[in-house]
Amino acid sequence: MPRAHLAAAFASALVAAGAAGCQTDAPAASASTSDGDPSVPGGARRMRRLSVPEYIRVVSDLVGVKVSPDRFLPESSDTGYENGPDNLTVQADQAATFEQLAGELAKPAAAAQLAQCAQAGQDVTACKQAFFDGFATRAFRRPLTSGEANRLGALFDSAAGVAGLSGALETTSLAILQSPGFLYREEIGGAPADDAPGAVRLAPYELASELSFLLTGTMPDDALLAAAGSGSLATPADLRREAARLLATPAARAQRRLLIDDWLATSRLASVVKDPAAYPGFDGALQGAMRSELDLFYDFAVSDRGTLADLFGDSTSFVDARLARHYGSAGGATDADFPPIALDPGTRSGVLTRGGFLTVHSGYGDSNPIERGVFVLSALLCTPPRPPPPDIPRTVPPDDTRTTRDRYAAHASNPFCQGCHAAIDGVGFGLEQFDGVGATRTQENGYPVDTSGLLVDGDGTGAPFVGGSQLGALLVASPRLSQCFVRQVYRFALGVAESPADQPTIDDLSGGFTAQSAIDALLLDLVGRRAFLERWTQEAQP
């Protein structure tokens, strides 16, 4: 994003934040803050274990080795995001995996250190010191505590006695790579926050990790660690300065992509299987092209352009010949390339109209408008419909003499169903122009497809629309989308689902943020907030 654009957006976000902070009727805890930040500490003090993708990136940065994700047990994320979700643990199988991997990684780590020491002509003592100051400190993303230094130092010495310098470096690396300082991000804090009883300010090195993992998905770089070490990573302005620097890196592009990919659940595209009878043309090549399109489109919309309006409204895309055919679009695409092209804006504006999104959000052999509607309401607007009541028919029978929409006709005629299905079906039906793999259709089972929909608002009124492009435009115009995105970013950043106590934070971050705002401005706003900088000391939050 152009820097001027970003700065302007950030400035407006700050103005809005400041204005909200001046309200006299703010809650007591908020009123006591000195800098006009009404946000509250971001949950309790905690240890955030690196997620598997984070571990893989960190290991690559630290040791230069690529580890396959297949080495790990599939895990459950309670936030839906991989940025250090709070629920990750190290169970027996995982400890075994981490130990085995540490053994494999300790060899190149030790070899690299040995070469450095030899080059510098260091003796064992000097080499040990260099190793602790260098590798160990980078691995822990902070200086070692005296307890750790003693423990690992004793390990080093005893290993050196039986296995020499090389063996000592390897054995100590083995311990470092299994230690909590490496496997977890500490958010424990030090000094109590002076203006908020029950809260602590996170330590500079903790903030460095929190910031780096949020914005780049990996360990802090040397400049960030240096800032933490020199006392220049303490104030909101410090955090925002470093954040602005990190947001300009390639890793930040990848991290924004990841945020959107998990939010929209398109990260599961690779595992999707379709009924070959219903979608004979759906193959690996098409699935791969959809993946490439999404990656390039996410980069374009959220990194280059940088707003939700682009993500949900832009008709630019990136397709190869296979996907161009699928879209019924001419384009100059070849088999090997995904050049930017302009799709028909009336049909395919925004991510809701793209093959990858629609393939994920459909049934095995049908478009499944109910699932689509529930997803848009739940994940994109944060207004999940109530679960269906017990004792209602659960499945509408298949019927190839009608359109999918007609099969659900009872939802509209039965007032009991209508309570929820007006909103659910209103969204889902509006996407019926797309089949279960995102191809457009005008007929289904010989009948014309009706792709008119209704976006029901919180107050029960509805905005009619026709097709996915218009739905995208309505979402962009709705504050519900931008507010929901703030909530999602909170979960992504903090690794926990927000509790009701966090509402002041969400509200205030939402205050200046719209679909036209720079997403980076939201991130810059967040990283200077108490929610990012502080934690409650008690696990049961006040």
Next chain:
Amino acid sequence: MSARGIHRRALLTGLGGSVATMAIARSLLGDFRPRVRPPRRLILLMQNNGTQQGAFWPSPGGPFTSPILAPLLSDPGVASKTTLVRGVFVPHDANGTNGNEHDIGFARMFTGAKLMSVGNQPWGGAASVDQVVARAWGVDSLALAILASAVEPQPKPGFDHRRSFSYVGPAQHKLPTLDPFEAYARLFSDGSGPPDAAARQQLLLRRSALDAVAGNLQEVQSRLGPAERAKLDVHLTSVRQLEQGLARSLDGQASPGATCARKPGVVPTDYRDTAPQLLLNDESAIPQLVTSMLDLIASAIGCGITRVATLQLGYCGGKWKFAWEGMGFDYHGNVAHRDTSDAGSSPQNTMCAVAANRYFATQVAYLARKLDAMPDGDGTVLDNTLLVWANEFGRGDHSLNNVPIVLVGKAGGGLPDGGRLVDVGPQTFQRLGCTVLRAVGLGADGFGDEPACGPLQGI
């Protein structure tokens, strides 16, 4: 080195060789009972989508069998050790989450707790009974699952909780192993004899490294509150288990079951390295996977490697197609949902529902017979085991009433003889957890959020 305490603690918590240690201790105290009683074991099997009620329960006064249960009850030995409990229900309480009946039955059945809301998504709110028991016994459970699904390779967005019914703590899954080869390699792989001097030195260095890791864990634990300390306790326990593994390797044993005569006769397919889609979105290996997992459980329990095992058959609300039973469509939407009365709906639908559930009964029978064929103390391993076969539903149309509960085995005397259908009217599901705790010898007055509900009545 500071971590010698770890080894001492491991010894004290009674892992590995504890039975012999206790026997010696007893004889020193003048207890000269001739025989050490075999330890009790616990196995939980979790099924989704309910059963076909009309074909599940034996008819009152009739023979102790049914169309679904025939594979299990046709073996008189196993039938005599089987108790069916009718009437168990799960209250329809999503506790303010987005959970539907699947989530309620699945995440509550063995945790006994209310659903926990994590951003409105439903999660189990407490450790499940298998983990409570494993912790009390100081063992790690063998947690296995078959989660391959063509229709739903991953649970729908926001419903990751559907990956496991077993919880180490609130909203913290016990993660199941999906690849039987991995479990086999860990538990039963062959060794190459005692380590030579170089290998021995490597093992000792690895153990020293783990000692340092444990020390670092304890140090950071001291700075945390109870919940986060508990999270790191899970890690610390895992590290101790690794240390025990290294101790075994130093003794020349590659895996805990390397030399056990009861280890699986066949090494499972290495799915992850040869055909990972069979663990993810291709269902064609499910019958083989289930057999491999049951073999692993029987062997791990029979060899005394663990005393607690769990097997999850599909996701909560799973959508298997049961091609191996002659179906070929999403069972959840096309069969279970249409089973709208205990008597069944259409004959065709009932036939499919019976076939799927009979398949599950066949698997339970396979495991029970294996355990019953292994001598153990005065009886068989099954006599000293409690095997619970439970379900997230009673009936496939989301009914949480009459959830079929099948208790197999005598739990070392913790359960009376079987061969019975217990039907004393509706009883709340937390009693099952209480029954499990009592049967395995850990006293309890209730379970989960019903701390005084008592055990299942009528048993």
